[in-house]
Amino acid sequence: MSGPQPLRDTRFLDDFATLSTFGALPSGGVERQAATAADGEQREWLAAWLTERGFDVAVDGVGNLYGLETWNPGAPYILTGSHLDSQPNAGRFDGAYGVLASAHAAWRLAQHVDRVGAERFPYNVAVVDWFNEEGSRFVPSMMGSAVFTGKLDADAALATLDHDGTSVRDALAGIGFLGADAPPETVGYAEIHVEQGRGLERDGITIGLVDSTWAARKYEVVVRGEQSHTGSTVMADRKDALAGAAALIVAARELAERHLEPALHTAVSQLQVEPNSPVVVARQVTMNFDLRCADLDVVLEADRSIAATIAEIEDRYRVQIDRRLTHEWAAQEYQAAGVDLGASAADALGLTNVRTQTVAGHDSTNMKDVVPTVMLFIPSVDGIAHNVGELTRDEDCLDGVTLLTEVLARLCSGAVVDGTGKDGS
Amino acid sequence: MSGPQPLRDTRFLDDFATLSTFGALPSGGVERQAATAADGEQREWLAAWLTERGFDVAVDGVGNLYGLETWNPGAPYILTGSHLDSQPNAGRFDGAYGVLASAHAAWRLAQHVDRVGAERFPYNVAVVDWFNEEGSRFVPSMMGSAVFTGKLDADAALATLDHDGTSVRDALAGIGFLGADAPPETVGYAEIHVEQGRGLERDGITIGLVDSTWAARKYEVVVRGEQSHTGSTVMADRKDALAGAAALIVAARELAERHLEPALHTAVSQLQVEPNSPVVVARQVTMNFDLRCADLDVVLEADRSIAATIAEIEDRYRVQIDRRLTHEWAAQEYQAAGVDLGASAADALGLTNVRTQTVAGHDSTNMKDVVPTVMLFIPSVDGIAHNVGELTRDEDCLDGVTLLTEVLARLCSGAVVDGTGKDGS
Numbered sequence: 001m002s003g004p005q006p007l008r009d010t011r012f013l014d015d016f017a018t019l020s021t022f023g024a025l026p027s028g029g030v031e032r033q034a035a036t037a038a039d040g041e042q043r044e045w046l047a048a049w050l051t052e053r054g055f056d057v058a059v060d061g062v063g064n065l066y067g068l069e070t071w072n073p074g075a076p077y078i079l080t081g082s083h084l085d086s087q088p089n090a091g092r093f094d095g096a097y098g099v100l101a102s103a104h105a106a107w108r109l110a111q112h113v114d115r116v117g118a119e120r121f122p123y124n125v126a127v128v129d130w131f132n133e134e135g136s137r138f139v140p141s142m143m144g145s146a147v148f149t150g151k152l153d154a155d156a157a158l159a160t161l162d163h164d165g166t167s168v169r170d171a172l173a174g175i176g177f178l179g180a181d182a183p184p185e186t187v188g189y190a191e192i193h194v195e196q197g198r199g200l201e202r203d204g205i206t207i208g209l210v211d212s213t214w215a216a217r218k219y220e221v222v223v224r225g226e227q228s229h230t231g232s233t234v235m236a237d238r239k240d241a242l243a244g245a246a247a248l249i250v251a252a253r254e255l256a257e258r259h260l261e262p263a264l265h266t267a268v269s270q271l272q273v274e275p276n277s278p279v280v281v282a283r284q285v286t287m288n289f290d291l292r293c294a295d296l297d298v299v300l301e302a303d304r305s306i307a308a309t310i311a312e313i314e315d316r317y318r319v320q321i322d323r324r325l326t327h328e329w330a331a332q333e334y335q336a337a338g339v340d341l342g343a344s345a346a347d348a349l350g351l352t353n354v355r356t357q358t359v360a361g362h363d364s365t366n367m368k369d370v371v372p373t374v375m376l377f378i379p380s381v382d383g384i385a386h387n388v389g390e391l392t393r394d395e396d397c398l399d400g401v402t403l404l405t406e407v408l409a410r411l412c413s414g415a416v417v418d419g420t421g422k423d424g425s
Numbered sequence: 426m427s428g429p430q431p432l433r434d435t436r437f438l439d440d441f442a443t444l445s446t447f448g449a450l451p452s453g454g455v456e457r458q459a460a461t462a463a464d465g466e467q468r469e470w471l472a473a474w475l476t477e478r479g480f481d482v483a484v485d486g487v488g489n490l491y492g493l494e495t496w497n498p499g500a501p502y503i504l505t506g507s508h509l510d511s512q513p514n515a516g517r518f519d520g521a522y523g524v525l526a527s528a529h530a531a532w533r534l535a536q537h538v539d540r541v542g543a544e545r546f547p548y549n550v551a552v553v554d555w556f557n558e559e560g561s562r563f564v565p566s567m568m569g570s571a572v573f574t575g576k577l578d579a580d581a582a583l584a585t586l587d588h589d590g591t592s593v594r595d596a597l598a599g600i601g602f603l604g605a606d607a608p609p610e611t612v613g614y615a616e617i618h619v620e621q622g623r624g625l626e627r628d629g630i631t632i633g634l635v636d637s638t639w640a641a642r643k644y645e646v647v648v649r650g651e652q653s654h655t656g657s658t659v660m661a662d663r664k665d666a667l668a669g670a671a672a673l674i675v676a677a678r679e680l681a682e683r684h685l686e687p688a689l690h691t692a693v694s695q696l697q698v699e700p701n702s703p704v705v706v707a708r709q710v711t712m713n714f715d716l717r718c719a720d721l722d723v724v725l726e727a728d729r730s731i732a733a734t735i736a737e738i739e740d741r742y743r744v745q746i747d748r749r750l751t752h753e754w755a756a757q758e759y760q761a762a763g764v765d766l767g768a769s770a771a772d773a774l775g776l777t778n779v780r781t782q783t784v785a786g787h788d789s790t791n792m793k794d795v796v797p798t799v800m801l802f803i804p805s806v807d808g809i810a811h812n813v814g815e816l817t818r819d820e821d822c823l824d825g826v827t828l829l830t831e832v833l834a835r836l837c838s839g840a841v842v843d844g845t846g847k848d849g850s
Contacts, residue, residue, distance in 0.1 A: 088700040089652060089708070136702045196657040216656070218703075227514060229810035230692035231639070231717055232621040232784040235681045237808055242693060243678045249671035253742075256660045267655035268667060270703045271696070275513040277561050278643075278695045278713045279785075280811040283514070288703045292656055317678075359657040360704075383662060385654035386705045 012104045012401050013394055019045070019084075019100055020092040029388025030092045034085040034132035034143075035063065035168065040175030042084050046099065046129060053107050055127065059179025062157050063131035063172045064144040067103065068184055069110040071118040076185040078411040079371075080106060080404065081128030082193055083144070083363060087136045091390020093194045093380075095133055097397065101192050102127045105405040109412065121412040126184045130363045131172070137162045138171075140327075145363035148183055149370045188411045189367040192376040192404045194392050196360055198383035206399050207353035208377030209342045211334050214265075214359045215296035217303055218327035219289040221248065221268075224320040227275065227283040238281050242273055244319035245285035251309045252289065255302055264302055265292040265359065289323065294357055296330045331357075332365065337416045338374040345406040351399055360385075372416040374407050376400065437529045437826050438819055444470070444509075444525055445517040454813025455517045459510040459557035459568075460488065460593065465600030467509050467521075471528065471554060478532050480552065484604025487582050488556035488597040489569040492528065493609055494535040496543040501610040503836040504796075505531060505829065506553030507618055508569070508788060512561045516815020518619045518805075520558055522822065526617050527552045530830040534837065546837040551609045555788045556597070562587045563596075570788035573608055574795045613836045614792040617801040617829045619817045621785055623808035631824050633781035633802030634767045636759050638790055639690075640721035642728055643752035644714040646673065646693075649745040652700065652708040663706050667698055669744035670710035676734045677714065680727055689727055690717040690784060714748065719782055721755045756782075757790065762841045763799040770831040776824055785810075797841040799832050801825065 022045065023030045023038030032038035043065055047057045050067035058066045068077065082098025106125045113121050130148075135141025138160045146152035158169040172178035195201075200208050225241035252266040271287040291306070293299045310321045339355065346353040356377060358365070364375040378400040381391040411417065447470065448455045448463030457463035468490055472482045475492030483491045493502065507523025531550045538546050555573075560566025563585045571577035583594040597603035620626075625633050650666035677691040696712040716731070718724045735746045764780065771778040781802060783790070789800040803825040806816040836842065 087652075087702060087705050135704065136700070139703070141704065196654050197659065198662070214656070226814075227512075227812040229621050229785055230694050230715055231641070231690060231786070232810055233690075233808060234623065234688065235678075235690060237623070240678070240692075240694075242696065243674055246671035246674035246678075246693075249668055250675050253660075253665070253668045253671075263659065265656060265658075265660060267665075267706065268671075269655050269665075269698070269706055270701050271667065271698050272701075273694070273696050275561075276695050276697075277512060277811075278564075279560065279566065280512050280694055281692065282694055283812075290655055360654055361656070383658065385657055386702075387652040387708075389651075 012100065012398060016100055016397065019096055023086065025089065025388060027388040029090055030086050031088050031090060032084065032086045033088060033137040034134065035171035035175055037175065039085055040177065043129065043177055046084065046103065050103060050127065054110065058181035059177055060181055060183045061179060062144055062147045062154050063177045063179065064148060064183065065129040065177065066184055067127040068124065069106055069126065070124045071113050072122060072124055075122055075124055076187045077124045077126040078188040078190065078408060079126050079128050079184065079186045080190040080408055081130060082191050083130045083133030085132055085134050087134050087386050089388060091385065091387055093390050093392050094385060097392065098191055098193045099129045101401045101404050104401050105408050108405045109408050122414055123187060123412045123417065125408055125412055133363055138168050142361055142363055142366055145366040149366045151366060186371055188372045188417045189364060190374040190404060190407050190411060191362060191364040192378065192400050193362055195377040195380045196383065196385035197380065199356060200377060200379035201381060201383065203354065205352045205354045206378065206396060207346045207351050207403060208356035209339050209353055210358050210375035210377060211339045211355045212357050213329065213332045213365055214292045214294050214357055215299045215331045216290065216292040216327065216329055217299055217325060219323045220326050221287050221289045222322045223285040225281065225283055228281040230279050230281055233281060239318045240281045241285045241319055242282035244313050244317035244321065245271065245287060247313045247317060248310065248321065252306065255305060259298060259302065262293055262295045262298055264298055266290065292359055294331055334368050334375055335372055338372050341410055341416050342374045342376055342407060345410055346403055349403055349406060351403055376403060437525065437823060441525055441822065444521055448511065450514065450813060452813040454515055455511050456513050456515060457509065457511045458513060458562040459559065460596035460600055462600065464510055465602065468554065468602055471509065471524065475528060475552065479535065483606035484602055485606055485608045486604060487569055487572045487579050488602045488604065489573060489608065490554040490602065491609060492552040493549065494531055494551065495549045496538050497547060497549055500547055500549055501612045502549045502551040503613040503615065503833060504551050504553050504609065504611045505615040505833055506555060507616050508555045508558030510557055510559050512559050512811050514813060516810065516812055518815050518817050519810060522817065523616055523618045524554045526826045526829050529826050530833050533830045534833050547839055548612060548837045548842065550833055550837055558788055563593050567786055567788055567791055570791040574791045576791060611796055613797045613842045614789065615799040615829060615832050615836060616787060616789040617803065617825050618787055620802040620805045621808065621810035622805065624781060625802060625804035626806060626808065628779065630777045630779050631803065631821060632771045632776050632778035632828060634764050634778055635783045635800035635802060636764045636780045637782050638754065638757045639717045639719050639782055639784045640724045640756045641715065641717040641752065641754055642724055642750060644748040645751050646712050646714045647747045648710040650706065650708055653706040655704050655706055658706065664743045665706045666710045666744055667707040669738050669742035669746065670696065670712060672738045672742060673735065673746065677731065680730060684723060684727065687718055687720045687723055689723055691715065717784055719756055759793050759800055760797055763797050766835055766841050767799045767801055767832060770835060771828055774828055774831055776828055801828060
């Protein structure tokens with residue numbers, strides 16, 4: 001094979017340790033939500049890192065940060081990346097691992113191209129830190145890649161407000177990352193991410209090759225009751241929105257417990273009570289409500305079951321419950337050619353691998369709809385995610401960088417994109 | 426009898442309509458939490474109203490507003506009042522009715538004393554608007570009367586912060602009601618309030634004579650789980666604090682439904698989720714949790730039942746639940762002499778009456794521990810409370826003012842306080 005050698009490069013681990021200091025928490029996790037000061041600091045650091053290694057740094061109009069290696073001026077790019085932003089009180093691997101792995105892999109490939117010449121690599125490579133993948137500060141999530149792929153209007157994204165009324169536009173300007181550069185012309189995409197589940201670790205496999213997403217339905221639920229006195233109002237007269245919401249949360253949990261194969265995941269995690277007073281029965285509760293399964297039919301069956309449960313809760317708790325569908329998708333496939341390329345590259349490197357699915361959304365779920373895409377997972381210890389205890393072992397991190405380098409080499413050689421050079425030759 | 430004639434005085438209704446314009450909501454309710462601008466405006470209006478009618482206005486060091494009618498200089502006072510502050514999105518009767526009824530009743534009595542002479546009325550009368558009875562902006566509730574009765578330290582009250590970090594001291598200064606006057610020397614207290622329940626209306630009775638409070642236990646509950654991913658974390662691995670909290674809320678409701686006689690009231694109405702993100706399973710939920718019943722034994726039995734339920738929820742939901750007792754009281758009796766005086770006065774006026782209990786706390790529950798106290802209820806339509814739909818009929822409002830006038834006349838004549846002049850004679 002003609003790609004770079006799978007050398008172990010512990011410089012990655014040193015850089016990852018540095019990256020983990022931005023927004024670091026005493027617990028070992030990080031907090032660097034989109035366009036906060038900590039996000040600005042890590043982006044400055046990444047931009048400097050890229051510049052020092054010869055990348056051209058660019059920032060587009062919604063804060064996506066690029067590092068371009070252009071060995072064939074005028075040719076389009078293979079893009080690789082993930083996101084540096086985090087949830088509140090989060091782990092240090094989610095997203096950040098993928099961005100730094102992309103930077104190191106693209107750098108290794110650029111050095112390789114420098115040595116062997118650009119003839120066999122018609123496409124250039126570019127690293128990307130997508131803006132606001134997490135969606136914890138600004139909704140929706142996967143914002144930067146959604147604008148890049150034309151799924152979200154840039155002006156709508158920039159006008160989005162956080163809880164304090166700060167817009168994306170102002171927040172990006174505040175950290176110096178409201179850019180005006182054109183995004184690179186892109187013909188392929190690769191992303192690597194920690195698994196956020198136990199599958200790889202349990203089965204002792206190093207690489208997950210994502211071949212589809214789970215199906216999902218997400219709702220905003222509003223439970224409406226009536227204010228009354230928490231003490232004096234007799235129970236039978238209460239129209240307690242919080243009690244109704246609680247009954248629905250319990251029902252969602254029990255529904256998941258009844259659907260084990262294929263697994264149904266249900267969640268309510270964000271909830272707002274009005275007036276939220278210690279002496280006033282709640283008049284309204286607003287909350288999210290998610291149903292997810294690999295099988296869309298199970299999601300739809302769960303949906304019908306919840307509709308019936310809601311009617312029972314409305315009757316029993318004397319409340320009104322409205323559901324508004326905010327997100328819906330069937331299980332979506334990643335292009336087979338990209339999955340095959342990932343498998344072939346992993347096999348060539350002797351890395352055990354398995355086809356898998358992603359439950360969580362990633363920027364690659366946007367990208368796969370517009371360009372050939374390779375989405376890779378490496379193991380998560382105990383499957384911990386969105387938690388300061390998130391961990392991936394050093395060896396797995398390094399294997400991931402090595403594999404991603406090989407994948408980029410094959411993509412830049414024209415594999416998948418042109419249907420040529422599939423083995424990077 | 427020698428007290429004032431029970432004439433109907435619709436000037437009260439006109440004044441009540443004016444009072445209801447402060448902090449008025451389009452829905453017909455009001456919002457005038459303690460020491461907000463709306464509270465300041467209604468206090469200015471009340472102070473002017475009192476001054477115009479010959480009361481001396483005074484404000485003490487924690488914002489209690491007094492209007493004094495002093496026909497026997499140097500003699501102590503019978504105090505009468507309630508609170509003008511409201512919950513968010515509240516009705517216009519709760520508290521405000523009692524303050525204005527007190528002002529009108531004291532004014533009528535003063536006119537009567539002016540006509541007949543002060544000889545038979547050894548005690549003066551003073552109206553009070555207690556600061557922060559509701560406790561929605563500043564915790565604890567019943568703050569002004571708690572300081573007055575020595576149950577709460579004045580400096581601690583003044584240092585209390587609202588959610589925005591504003592202290593009671595600064596908020597009171599901001600509306601011009603951080604006073605320095607000594608509170609009046611007080612030997613008796615009368616309060617009238619809307620019932621906040623259906624009992625009087627259901628039974629067609631005009632006056633409730635409060636002879637005791639319900640027993641109560643109030644807790645702060647903290648449910649601790651672990652952050653994880655709402656999508657990818659398998660259900661069996663989740664330690665979902667919100668699901669655990671929901672199970673407890675449902676259990677509290679079901680517990681109340683099993684205890685109908687005597688009625689047990691349970692409530693959870695204030696809840697905070699962390700991190701409250703649409704994609705992160707909650708690591709922690711903090712909420713209130715109340716148990717109330719006329720019978721303390723039922724409260725204690727419910728308490729033991731909930732402790733067992735909590736252990737089950739901890740096991741099933743893999744969460745940790747801690748309860749901290751924040752308030753506890755047995756059913757407390759109002760002095761019999763005060764209840765008897767109220768009954769005798771109502772009988773004399775031909776107003777149907779019944780002994781009843783208060784589930785909600787009132788400033789009178791503080792006052793009854795330090796001076797002879799009469800606590801009166803008038804009916805609430807449909808028992809609606811802490812809701813913009815709160816309503817009491819005009820006739821009941823007017824009957825309440827008339828009765829309170831008679832009660833004040835008897836208290837000022839020495840009834841109960843001295844054990845003399847029980848009929849105001």
